[in-house]
Amino acid sequence: MAATVTLDAIVDTSRYPLAEPGAPGWRAAVAAARADLAADGCTVLREFIRPELHALLAEQGERMAPHAYYCTERVNAYNIPLDSELPEDHPGRIVFERGNAFVPRDRIPADALIHRLYTDELFQRFLADCFDRDRLHEFADPLAGLVLNVVSPGQSHPWHFDTNEFTVSMLTATPDAGGVFEYCPGIRSPQAENLPDVHAVLSGSGEHLIRRLVLRPGDLQLFQGRFSLHRVSPVAGAAARHTAIFAYSDRPGVIGTVERTRQLFGRVLPDHLAAADAVRGDRLLD
Ligand SMILES: O=C(O)CCC(=O)C(=O)O
Numbered sequence: 001m002a003a004t005v006t007l008d009a010i011v012d013t014s015r016y017p018l019a020e021p022g023a024p025g026w027r028a029a030v031a032a033a034r035a036d037l038a039a040d041g042c043t044v045l046r047e048f049i050r051p052e053l054h055a056l057l058a059e060q061g062e063r064m065a066p067h068a069y070y071c072t073e074r075v076n077a078y079n080i081p082l083d084s085e086l087p088e089d090h091p092g093r094i095v096f097e098r099g100n101a102f103v104p105r106d107r108i109p110a111d112a113l114i115h116r117l118y119t120d121e122l123f124q125r126f127l128a129d130c131f132d133r134d135r136l137h138e139f140a141d142p143l144a145g146l147v148l149n150v151v152s153p154g155q156s157h158p159w160h161f162d163t164n165e166f167t168v169s170m171l172t173a174t175p176d177a178g179g180v181f182e183y184c185p186g187i188r189s190p191q192a193e194n195l196p197d198v199h200a201v202l203s204g205s206g207e208h209l210i211r212r213l214v215l216r217p218g219d220l221q222l223f224q225g226r227f228s229l230h231r232v233s234p235v236a237g238a239a240a241r242h243t244a245i246f247a248y249s250d251r252p253g254v255i256g257t258v259e260r261t262r263q264l265f266g267r268v269l270p271d272h273l274a275a276a277d278a279v280r281g282d283r284l285l286d
Pocket residue numbers: 149157162169181230232243245
């Protein structure tokens with residue numbers, strides 16, 4: 001059904017004229033996004049998806065959600081090994097439980113609205129312009145390129161920095177309570193980790209550094225998560241929180257490591273093994 005839906009029918013093109021690169025409306029939308037990103041590393045393109053498709057967006061998410069891979073992981077904000085040698089008071093020593101689960105790309109139907117958007121060249125071109133890049137590349141990774149992030153009641157996606165410099169996401173289902181996206185704009189930079197402030201946030205005394213976003217289904221969020229510490233607060237009530245995460249890179253051919261893929265999705269595919277072989281030249285244990 002959705003495969004026949006045109007981009008114009010999915011996106012509110014009166015506000016976000018994706019089919020008219022460089023036209024005044026396009027330039028205005030890009031300028032607004034760039035200004036927000038420069039100011040605090042985040043912008044929300046409100047009602048990006050037409051309201052009449054919000055029910056379909058939620059319904060498609062509900063159908064995928066049972067395919068999410070659950071495995072509670074003990075993590076720190078830097079996603080580095082918990083036995084890394086760090087000074088006593090380093091924020092990387094603070095450990096959280098990551099209880100969110102991902103539906104991988106190969107469980108997302110090609111005609112789902114989020115898949116339709118992820119692969120759309122005009123969508124990609126618009127995003128690239130917002131991030132001031134020449135172009136963006138879809139991940140070559142058959143699982144991690146597009147995922148649905150499911151945070152179930154009682155779970156959270158704890159404080160962390162992303163590995164990617166930028167992230168594009170869209171809420172598709174709202175929880176009854178909690179599940180708020182919280183972030184600390186530019187708390188670190190390529191030059192400075194700013195460990196004292198990161199420590200304050202992780203240990204609960206950094207309230208003054210935290211901003212909260214009210215997101216509605218169909219809003220598109222562009223975020224520079226490598227420099228802004230962020231989390232999804234614990235979800236309460238009966239309903240899960242769902243977000244589509246669209247992963248792009250400056251480089252073509254990005255594919256996850258075997259270890260990380262197994263952690264996130266509970267399995268690996270031949271593409272992951274082939275990529276590892278290409279790097280290592282063999283498949284020995286060490
Ligand atoms: O689900 C969200 O809104 C945030 C997800 C996130 O931070 C991530 O996957 O790195």
